[in-house]
Amino acid sequence: MDRKALRAAFPVTLPVLMGYLAIGIAFGLMLQEIGYNFIWAFFMSLTIYAGSGQYLGVTLLATAASLGTVAVMTLLINFRHLVYGLSMLEKFRGMGLRKLYMIFSLTDETYALLSSAQAPVGVDPKRFYFAIALLDHSYWILGSVIGAVAGAVLPINTTGIDFAMTALFVVIAVDQWQSYSRHLPALIGGGVTILFLLILGQLFGQQQMLIVSLGVIVLLLLILRDKLEEKEEKEVC
Template sequence: MSQSTEKRVNKETISKKIKDQNFINGVKAAIPIVLGYLPIGMAFGMLAVSKGLSALQATLMSIFIFAGSAQLVSIEMIASDAAVAAIVAMTFLVNLRHLLLSASLSLHLRNLPVYYYPFLGFLITDESFAVGMSKIGNQQNKHRFFFGLGLTAYLGWVSSSAIGAFLTGFINFGSSGALDFVLPAMFIVLLVMQISSKSEIIVGAFSALLSVFFALTINGSWNIILATVLASFLGVYISGSN
């Protein structure tokens, strides 16, 4: 083997090791996310089955949608026989923030083959974005790192949803309606964790009041969408005036 060929082989070997290490770093960084997904995913699976979905349908929803907040709201709307258009509109609005997350992350993932972006975009969640942005700058192959991070988080969410959905068949909740409190409690906790200013408290309280008002005055499940849109306008107005 010539010296130039040997150098080329060595470079390729080193490059492959770096790529594999970046992927492994992503997997390790996702472990806290997976641990956080475990109780929420199981709760989603149980709630979905209790609302009339089969265990397989609940699992497939996690496989193809992979958006916890949108999935949780969707099953409530499905259970209340909401219009398909309302469910689609709600999912679009709830996940609209992913456009901003993707745009920010794309600054670290330039010059990749086009086929990479749909897969990486699908794997973006609030948690994977937060962890990824805090650590991706130290990685040589940034796309390999985020792929390992996102894929591990994705598998954690799908598996925890499946566990919760299939376990529901062996658990008798009776008519206590205990699972009805899962969704409100979960979103209240997520909201409280993200509030950091008085303006956010105002917007949160305003959206809650609007949602209750529309739920009492308008038929269907449009209260969530209308409250979200109007509260967003209030949030933009407050931000612009500060």
Template sequence: MGYLPLGAAFGVLLVTSGLAWWWAPVFSVLIYAGSMEFLAIGLVTGGVGLAQVAATTFFVNFRHVFYGLSFPLLKIRSAVGRLWGVHMLTDEAYALLATKPQHGMTGTRVLATQILCHMYWLTGSTTGALLGAKLGLDAEGLGFALTALFVVLTIDAFRAAPDLPTLVVALACAGLALVVAPGGMLVVALTAFVLVLGAQFALGGRRRGAEARAETTAVPEESPDA
């Protein structure tokens, strides 16, 4: 439901930037990537070249590569459904579906959740654009709505699966990337975070393997009755 006010904020921001209201549903259907849609307003109104638009889109949406590693896309059986599921993969859909137990997850539930999210966003953005065009609403501060939503999603994800060490590592990777490469902060932070998680998983697997080998090779103590 948070997509309704957030989409409305996007719609208002779009029309106050000089674009016609009908661009809101066009952006929402074809782009459908909240943060990139907000950035697309400035790119379109600023006359930015296609190469820069492509590069910006790559860096902003690069996080979806990592989302795909744990998103339950394989629950969807049809190829068309999976392609549509890829297009509708957003931060909110990921937060709603990837943190839930996977044993009871179905392809129908995955697609239904994503479609509802898309409809909420489309409805909110179009309504906000129409209201912004007719009422002349002020868009100052509305860009922060997206940041606020990410904060809420992080809090909810932590409540669903409390893991303080992982949260600290994520914040450390983000802080380091912001210092080392502020222009490509998101890509650097996510890459570093995945490398740390991969190393942690490898070390954990090696440790479990060593423990298993130790148990199988251990000589059982001779019982007193032997």
């Protein structure tokens, strides 16, 4: 691993460190409460690495859900990553085998950093991106293990602790809004979601509404991709 890239990436990932320790600890506490110790927390965070998906996983494990249910729910809750992947095609180009890890590690928070962070002068951009992804992953694993260990040795009431993930999403959204002058993608995402929640939420439930709204968002972003990129180039110039 390139130490220069790690040193450059660490300050950039400090906000994620603070957030991942908090929500990772919350996940570890919840997992410990249903009878799974820190070893499970470590390997789930190492191999699954999906914050909201792992929070959902706690409920699925507690209720002994079938594999079919697990597959469908995981697809629903992580479908947004399709949009993330499409927007990262150019940044991940030419990364070799590291590209596979970059795809695996593209969480909401890592995506937010990769979308806005620029490699310092003298640091290879590809190694810089890889270092960001690796550091974020390590923070999540650390928080999960700490939470599971703490839950085993301390009497902690976990009621409402799962809201930590929602709170982090809100913070990321606000930061992205302030960092970019172009708010059209965010307005499309929010507007479409609210529209289909009002139209389909009561009729078909939130799961079906989520699939439809995410599909429409992806379609609109693909249609507007050239215009958005053209506008971004003009702003840079």
